[in-house]
Amino acid sequence: MVSNSTSGGDIVLEGVTKRFVTPTGQAMTAIRDVNIKIGAGKFCAIVGPTGCGKSTTLTLTSGLDTLSAGTIHVAGRPVMGITPGVGFVFQNDALLPWKSVIANVAFGPLMNGIPKAQAMEKAREWLATVGLTGFENHYPHQLSGGMRKRVQLAATLINDPSLLMMDEPFSALDVQTRAIMTNELMNLWEQSKPSVMFVTHDLEEAIAIADQVVVMTVGPATVKDVFEIDLPRPRGAIQDIRFQPRFLELYKLIWNSLREEVERSYAMAAAKRETA
Amino acid sequence: MMNGGRDIDLAQLAKQRAQRYRNLVLLGRIGTLVIFLGLWQILTDLKIVDPFFFGSPIGIVKRLGDWFVNGTAYGSFWYQIWVTMEESILGFVFGVLAGVFFGVLLGEIPLLSDIMTPYIKMVNALPRIVLGSIFVIWLGLGLPSKVMLAAVLVFFVVFFNAYQGVKSVDRNLVAHARILGASRLDLVRHVVVPSATSWIIASLHVALGFSIIGAIVGEFLGAQHGLGLVISTAQNNFDTNGVFGAMLVIGVIAISAEGLMGLAEKRLLAWRPASANDGARNSI
Ligand SMILES: Nc1ncnc2c1ncn2[C@@H]1O[C@H](COP(=O)(O)OP(=O)(O)OP(=O)(O)O)[C@@H](O)[C@H]1O
Ligand SMILES: [Mg+2]
Numbered sequence: 078m079v080s081n082s083t084s085g086g087d088i089v090l091e092g093v094t095k096r097f098v099t100p101t102g103q104a105m106t107a108i109r110d111v112n113i114k115i116g117a118g119k120f121c122a123i124v125g126p127t128g129c130g131k132s133t134t135l136t137l138t139s140g141l142d143t144l145s146a147g148t149i150h151v152a153g154r155p156v157m158g159i160t161p162g163v164g165f166v167f168q169n170d171a172l173l174p175w176k177s178v179i180a181n182v183a184f185g186p187l188m189n190g191i192p193k194a195q196a197m198e199k200a201r202e203w204l205a206t207v208g209l210t211g212f213e214n215h216y217p218h219q220l221s222g223g224m225r226k227r228v229q230l231a232a233t234l235i236n237d238p239s240l241l242m243m244d245e246p247f248s249a250l251d252v253q254t255r256a257i258m259t260n261e262l263m264n265l266w267e268q269s270k271p272s273v274m275f276v277t278h279d280l281e282e283a284i285a286i287a288d289q290v291v292v293m294t295v296g297p298a299t300v301k302d303v304f305e306i307d308l309p310r311p312r313g314a315i316q317d318i319r320f321q322p323r324f325l326e327l328y329k330l331i332w333n334s335l336r337e338e339v340e341r342s343y344a345m346a347a348a349k350r351e352t353a
Numbered sequence: 354m355m356n357g358g359r360d361i362d363l364a365q366l367a368k369q370r371a372q373r374y375r376n377l378v379l380l381g382r383i384g385t386l387v388i389f390l391g392l393w394q395i396l397t398d399l400k401i402v403d404p405f406f407f408g409s410p411i412g413i414v415k416r417l418g419d420w421f422v423n424g425t426a427y428g429s430f431w432y433q434i435w436v437t438m439e440e441s442i443l444g445f446v447f448g449v450l451a452g453v454f455f456g457v458l459l460g461e462i463p464l465l466s467d468i469m470t471p472y473i474k475m476v477n478a479l480p481r482i483v484l485g486s487i488f489v490i491w492l493g494l495g496l497p498s499k500v501m502l503a504a505v506l507v508f509f510v511v512f513f514n515a516y517q518g519v520k521s522v523d524r525n526l527v528a529h530a531r532i533l534g535a536s537r538l539d540l541v542r543h544v545v546v547p548s549a550t551s552w553i554i555a556s557l558h559v560a561l562g563f564s565i566i567g568a569i570v571g572e573f574l575g576a577q578h579g580l581g582l583v584i585s586t587a588q589n590n591f592d593t594n595g596v597f598g599a600m601l602v603i604g605v606i607a608i609s610a611e612g613l614m615g616l617a618e619k620r621l622l623a624w625r626p627a628s629a630n631d632g633a634r635n636s637i
Contacts, residue, residue: 173526232533
């Protein structure tokens with residue numbers, strides 16, 4: 078199932094709807110009629126108010142959960158079971174707490190039948206890439222939150238995914254580490270060109286790295302706007318690009334779209350508080 | 354810089370205070386034991402309480418000495434101890450293996466667990482000790498009937514914990530492992546069982562006690578050897594010191610087994626963050 082550095086296929090979501098049964102037994106629509114098209118090897122950032130259904134969208138695309146309605150195609154094939162070649166950096170901690178850092182990173186290759194010595198060697202290289210050499214034998218609970226996140230990145234990227242789901246992967250990192258990791262991610266992406274869905278709350282980050290920014294509405298979420306980011310690549314360091322005029326223009330445009338939703342989300346929360 | 358010396362003084366002082374406290378606890382424990390045994394001895398010596406019913410510490414020691422030196426009516430005392438231990442250990446091992454296996458199986462296959470739940474609850478509600486009589490009828494007076502009873506007692510404790518452990522696996526971890534390419538069997542091996550291990554281990558302490566109870570009760574119900582037989586013989590002879598003596602031996606066995614398990618537990622759960630009261634071991 079490990080792809081050989083081939084670039085990812087395109088991702089097409091059509092009329093995707095997901096309903097959950099809440100603990101009180103009611104049906105609750107998390108996302109409704111979502112349509113997103115991501116070209117092969119493209120980088121798509123998703124922004125939207127909290128709780129609107131961004132994580133749900135990624136979960137469905139990766140094949141971890143089933144749709145209530147609609148279809149998702151990846152590289153032309155409908156999603157059924159875990160999508161082949163997918164990698165997923167989860168929003169929450171997902172490292173196996175009983176495995177050491179190196180065993181966590183080597184887990185993916187081992188599950189894919191790569192011999193142990195080779196998997197360990199590869200894991201060591203990836204730990205070096207995320208700057209965690211020397212922490213091989215620590216257990217996850219002995220690391221800081223940011224370090225755990227980096228291990229998780231390594232554990233995902235080591236499988237060389239052709240399709241990459243990233244759910245706020247850098248939110249636990251400090252500003253400097255975040256900049257380094259973002260640049261590192263861009264380098265890796267330029268090399269193997271997976272198709273990426275990247276959820277973030279940081280609009281600057283979204284514009285700086287993505288080909289396309291999707292703005293979602295408050296829950297039940299649907300796609301509000303899609304913005305093509307026409308900044309030339311390679312874009313170089315994220316820190317510099319955000320002062321370019323085109324960047325600022327795009328930022329203003331997208332922020333206007335997003336702000337409405339965020340404000341509505343807060344207004345709805347406030348209304349709920351009053352009725353409660 | 355300036356108060357470096359004072360820091361050392363403070364650390365030294367704290368260490369001394371902790372040591373003094375530990376000594377005090379130890380002294381208190383020994384004192385409690387001495388007073389308890391002393392009172393028991395004196396009260397029975399003075400016939401304030403009847404030594405026939407309550408025995409006495411010296412009587413117990415003499416009884417045990419006699420058993421260890423001269424043996425019992427059915428062989429050496431060491432052999433009786435060994436028989437009971439063998440029954441408990443075998444019962445413990447079979448019970449734990451079966452409990453973990455079925456706990457994981459039912460935890461992983463909801464349909465199976467939905468079908469089986471009422472029956473398991475029913476069997477669990479039975480006073481399982483009476484099963485001992487059936488096992489004696491089925492399997493005779495030898496070792497198998499005791500092992501069976503011990504295993505059944507152990508099974509239910511471990512089974513429920515293993516099942517609960519499987520049910521409370523973090524779904525996020527399962528999703529992570531599935532994305533990385535884990536098959537169903539890989540999931541059980543690398544995610545489900547390790548995650549249920551802390552639940553299972555918690556049950557092992559209770560299970561250990563049950564395995565000894567199972568063996569002894571089994572021997573009570575009918576046996577040719579073992580500490581349970583020693584106790585029931587002593588009981589029939591109104592040999593109070595004998596009953597207490599055998600009890601003491603069982604207690605020593607149970608505590609040693611508990612200690613061994615503590616060591617095993619530490620190995621198995623090395624990955625866990627230190628709990629609040631043994632944090633001192635990891636931090637300086
Ligand atoms: N397994 C589930 N069962 C019931 N409801 C769920 C489940 N998963 C998500 N939801 C609901 O679906 C909605 C969308 O959740 P989701 O996690 O996709 O939001 P999000 O956009 O990722 O939010 P955030 O930015 O805070 O991470 C929420 O209201 C949530 O309560
Ligand atoms: Mg989310």
